[in-house]
Amino acid sequence: MNFADRLVAACAAKDSVVCVGIDPRLDAIPAELLQSAIRDQGETPEAAASAVLEFSKRVIDVTAEDAVAVKPQVAFFERLGPAGMQAYHDVIGHAHARGLLVISDIKRSDIGSTAEAYADGHLGSIVIGSKVVFPWRTDAVTVSPYLGSDGLRPFIREAMRHQGGVFALVKTSNPSSVELQDLKVDGRPIYERVAAWLAEHAPDLMGDSGYSSLGAVVGVTFPQELERLRAMMPRNILLIPGYGAQGGTAADAAPAFNDDGLGAIVNASRSVIFAYGGSNVTGDWGRAVAVAARKMREELNRVRK
């Protein structure tokens, strides 16, 4: 089933547009998780990866009722070396087991034949001898547009083959996104050029829901731009980062939704997954995470219909 359709169905079934960002920063996860892993495996990347995996699984478990998707940020796994990448792989499997869609925040891009390798591995399959293997098996990925369309097309092709989704960076949530993305070409910012391309190619991955699995990343930290980009890309699913720790509020996110209350999911990472406070927390830290996800869901539901 088409990724956008699966996402829309999950939003309806759970009455939610929440995406939980799995950004397991080693210095912010409960310290007792790392200490316990070190007791078993020593002060090794394997111990760090185990702690990060345990943390991520628990976050997934306690937010699965309120979230439609999780967005693992691969940087926080990659930071731990090969063992971290195994943990990242296992996080995807765990989220699937809990019925969540997985959007891998990889922001990859490269020339066409290399982009194909990324696309195969993350969204699709590879052939080894006579066997077909799905190396990462995620549902959707984020991609960067700096290399132009031949860096994006391989991801779209793989998404077509495997009912996946592709979210291209349009207007990112960070302060310096203005430096390149807002430069004006013939009176129009670069990010609108990217948006126009995505709107034009939305039909390539259109679902029965009327939404396309070719999505766009638009930061909630720029609400005016968000409103305009929603209008420019009415059928592309928007992935909206920047909620919570980066300063974005539910009111800021409101323009992301169409009149049907759909068309976007909002991601929070730090404000939800570290809702328990400092890493010296003990006891049932998952409770605070669950509460934060529930609160986010309710706040967003108030503004979207």
Add this chain to the structure above:
Amino acid sequence: MNFADRLVAACAAKDSVVCVGIDPRLDAIPAELLQSAIRDQGETPEAAASAVLEFSKRVIDVTAEDAVAVKPQVAFFERLGPAGMQAYHDVIGHAHARGLLVISDIKRSDIGSTAEAYADGHLGSIVIGSKVVFPWRTDAVTVSPYLGSDGLRPFIREAMRHQGGVFALVKTSNPSSVELQDLKVDGRPIYERVAAWLAEHAPDLMGDSGYSSLGAVVGVTFPQELERLRAMMPRNILLIPGYGAQGGTAADAAPAFNDDGLGAIVNASRSVIFAYGGSNVTGDWGRAVAVAARKMREELNRVRK
């Protein structure tokens, strides 16, 4: 020692500006390597990763005399799942053991606090309990500028701490690089904006050689742009992809070099590492790879002084 200084010293010692791109495409490496790995490990990602590692190590061994650096393209390792990432890690170690500099072609970028995680992991170190660990320990990375300077600065900071290098994408070698990179803002293409930023920040990573470890990726497939970008960024090391299979020649690469014959390294992947022809090759396929690297070195030496 500063990365640019190490690179300049290697260019002088080996009389070479060759960078060999380690792009181990599973369907292009000698089939007997994969068959042998499958006999030992079954039709698994682990077997594929072993074959790719064996291939990469042999390529490194036979080109180490003629190349100053290798550029592993992480996509072809990442495509194989977690086992592929372990192979990528081991390739870096092998290249170092052969005295080569390693430029990891990762094209990463993200918002500041996430870019830090990539930068720590690839260029720097992480702390696990009381231990300092270097997860990937490469010499330099490629990064994408779409998110602006706060996505680049963490890489520059880590490069400063650990004598690393950072190559930002300026003008990539693929045909559709024109779509975004060539858009004109106030009469000047976007890629020149990026180049101007890199030239301005070159002093941050300046070496005693007069070259900066803050480098730029400029495709050899656009020789006119290359000439202008060389002039705009006189002290930034240029990493020039697109040689060989993508159509670039030594004559096209000539404008990349300063009057001292330095300031750039040229990368070839397919035309060197697959110089033996089809994957059905048997016997000493490494010989053809060595010959291709030697030929490339000589061709480039003729145009750079």
